[in-house]
Amino acid sequence: MPQKKQLLDLQFIDARHKLLDLAAFLDRMDRAAGDDDFRLAALRSALPVLLESRGDRARAILEAMSDPSTEPIPQAKRQGAYGAPPPADF
Amino acid sequence: MRYIEPHAHMVSRTTDDYQKLALAGCEALCEPAFWAGFDRSSAQGFYDYFRQLTEYEPKRAAKFGIRHFCWLCINPKEADDPVFAREVMALIPDFIRCGNVLGIGEIGFNKNTRNEQAIFEEHVQIALDHDLPVLIHTPHLEDKLKGTRLTLESLANFSKLDRSRVIIDHVEEHTVTMVLDAGYWAGMTLYPESKCSLDRAIDMLEVHGPERLWLNSACDWGVSDPLAVPQCALRMKSRGHLADAVERVIYGNPREFLSQSPRFAL
Numbered sequence A: 001m002p003q004k005k006q007l008l009d010l011q012f013i014d015a016r017h018k019l020l021d022l023a024a025f026l027d028r029m030d031r032a033a034g035d036d037d038f039r040l041a042a043l044r045s046a047l048p049v050l051l052e053s054r055g056d057r058a059r060a061i062l063e064a065m066s067d068p069s070t071e072p073i074p075q076a077k078r079q080g081a082y083g084a085p086p087p088a089d090f
Numbered sequence B: 001m002r003y004i005e006p007h008a009h010m011v012s013r014t015t016d017d018y019q020k021l022a023l024a025g026c027e028a029l030c031e032p033a034f035w036a037g038f039d040r041s042s043a044q045g046f047y048d049y050f051r052q053l054t055e056y057e058p059k060r061a062a063k064f065g066i067r068h069f070c071w072l073c074i075n076p077k078e079a080d081d082p083v084f085a086r087e088v089m090a091l092i093p094d095f096i097r098c099g100n101v102l103g104i105g106e107i108g109f110n111k112n113t114r115n116e117q118a119i120f121e122e123h124v125q126i127a128l129d130h131d132l133p134v135l136i137h138t139p140h141l142e143d144k145l146k147g148t149r150l151t152l153e154s155l156a157n158f159s160k161l162d163r164s165r166v167i168i169d170h171v172e173e174h175t176v177t178m179v180l181d182a183g184y185w186a187g188m189t190l191y192p193e194s195k196c197s198l199d200r201a202i203d204m205l206e207v208h209g210p211e212r213l214w215l216n217s218a219c220d221w222g223v224s225d226p227l228a229v230p231q232c233a234l235r236m237k238s239r240g241h242l243a244d245a246v247e248r249v250i251y252g253n254p255r256e257f258l259s260q261s262p263r264f265a266l
């Protein structure tokens, strides 16, 4: 396992770049016209996880963006996926 | 560096990609049957696809010194129509005789429907009837967690299934623990945006240890990197993993799992 300093040397600039990209995406969404949907809400609601003191933030974000239901559905409405669970009427 | 690419959809890739894989040290690759980016209009379309997987691709790979193996099934994206799915499944027993067929895959769920579940379980039964290993796809994005749970629930009903001969692929941080804890192998897919990044896959290796884990690119018709496995090996080295540990993950582990099929040889 690498040391903290070694990881910072290796990956800090990359993490900074990804954080900036996320911030700029949120700014861009604010500037854009029209309505947003469940995807932006899912992204926003997952953001606080980043500030929590825990060792499984990636897992928590994936869980927050997962379909919470447990039973197989009778029929699929679509073949693809969105990255966040759509509301029932979507 | 030598490595095995255990999950690549080469029917969608150019011959240049075979050349690049060979240059990077790929000794063998495995191609699970999957969606071709569009729905095929008849079972005959799958007959031709299975011929491509068992006759044409092995020859294309051999030109670059790469052994090509495949897995057969009707993939979950096209398995929601059970009548059609069963027509395709009826083709499988004849193709199982082909020399490069390792087992049944990649089967599983896509949108977590009842029909997908029925067809998945029928595939597992084919594997049991023919004593074959199984490669399982797990759904994308928001459907993965539920689909992985449903997969594990279905598999739990097969008491005769040898868990060590089943790999559940495309695990991420929220599904890897449940798959490994249930005794299955787990595949981490290095695929842009929708699956694991190089660093997240290495994180999972560091957290869970290398036992019963492999890495694959799942390169296909989408934007994907056929060299993702050697890229990840390089990243492991830059994060301080020793050469032996890297080789275990990219060569030893896939060889160990795949060697459970008598067809697999390097």
Ligand SMILES: [Zn+2]
Pocket: B007, B009, B032, B034, B106, B218
């Ligand atoms: Zn695949």
